[in-house]
Amino acid sequence: MSSPETDPNDDTSPPVTVTDHDGVAVVAMDDGKANALGHHLLGALSSALDDVADADAVVVAGRPGRFSAGFDLEVMKQGGGDARDLLAAGVDAFLKAYMHPRPVVAACTGHAIAAGAIVLMSSDVRIGADGDFKVGMPEVTIGMPLPFFATELMRDRLSPCHLGAALLGRMVDPAGAVEVGYLDEVVEADRVLDVAVNRARPLAGVGRGALLRTRTTSRGAVADAIRTGLVEDLSHFDVSA
Numbered sequence: 001m002s003s004p005e006t007d008p009n010d011d012t013s014p015p016v017t018v019t020d021h022d023g024v025a026v027v028a029m030d031d032g033k034a035n036a037l038g039h040h041l042l043g044a045l046s047s048a049l050d051d052v053a054d055a056d057a058v059v060v061a062g063r064p065g066r067f068s069a070g071f072d073l074e075v076m077k078q079g080g081g082d083a084r085d086l087l088a089a090g091v092d093a094f095l096k097a098y099m100h101p102r103p104v105v106a107a108c109t110g111h112a113i114a115a116g117a118i119v120l121m122s123s124d125v126r127i128g129a130d131g132d133f134k135v136g137m138p139e140v141t142i143g144m145p146l147p148f149f150a151t152e153l154m155r156d157r158l159s160p161c162h163l164g165a166a167l168l169g170r171m172v173d174p175a176g177a178v179e180v181g182y183l184d185e186v187v188e189a190d191r192v193l194d195v196a197v198n199r200a201r202p203l204a205g206v207g208r209g210a211l212l213r214t215r216t217t218s219r220g221a222v223a224d225a226i227r228t229g230l231v232e233d234l235s236h237f238d239v240s241a
Contacts, residue, residue, distance in 0.1 A: 016044035023056035030063040038072035049096040056204030061107035070114030084234040097122040103203035107196035121157040127196040128174040129189035135177040141169035148233040149226045
């Protein structure tokens with residue numbers, strides 16, 4: 001099973017597609033390039049996560065070799081309101097995955113950089129492709145601060161003994177990503193989506209009400225802190241400085 005391909009020269013190709021695999025909804029991101037999270041892709045991802053709220057379980061996948069390169073740097077380099085709007089749209093999508101009413105499995109098909117790694121941290125189970133790929137949060141190494149929403153998710157999902165290095169921009173390979181906590185398992189690249197779907201199937205038995213309550217008890221405080229602090233967080237995040 002492979003991620004749907006899009007034509008990079010076809011602006012009408014949807015950046016996100018949803019397919020049903022016997023009750024498991026596969027939400028596949030594929031912009032034909034690096035899966036940079038711009039307004040168009042993030043809007044499509046956010047809508048897709050809403051659309052699959054009644055699925056048995058959900059898999060969020062990337063394109064071969066590229067899970068996501070992070071936020072669209074062309075927008076981020078401009079700074080100001082447009083960059084902050086993009087970050088806010090990202091937070092909306094991340095929290096939809098983090099607090100989703102159904103279990104979410106990530107099929108990390110390749111590089112997961114910056115906001116791409118945040119999508120992993122927003123998922124319940126993370127299956128990564130083996131290969132010459134990098135995973136991590138390199139922002140500070142290129143002069144960009146990590147916003148509060150990112151550090152809160154890092155504190156929640158990453159290994160405490162590796163958190164310090166991760167906050168300083170350490171990038172790791174897939175095996176290292178398991179050790180740090182970005183991933184849970186690494187498999188052959190051509191099997192990553194199949195394995196992710198297979199890991200998602202048994203999660204169909206997770207009760208909806210039980211999961212929603214567990215989301216609140218285990219993640220609600222983090223999600224509330226991110227939402228409550230978002231305006232102030234973004235006011236300190238002027239990436240054009």
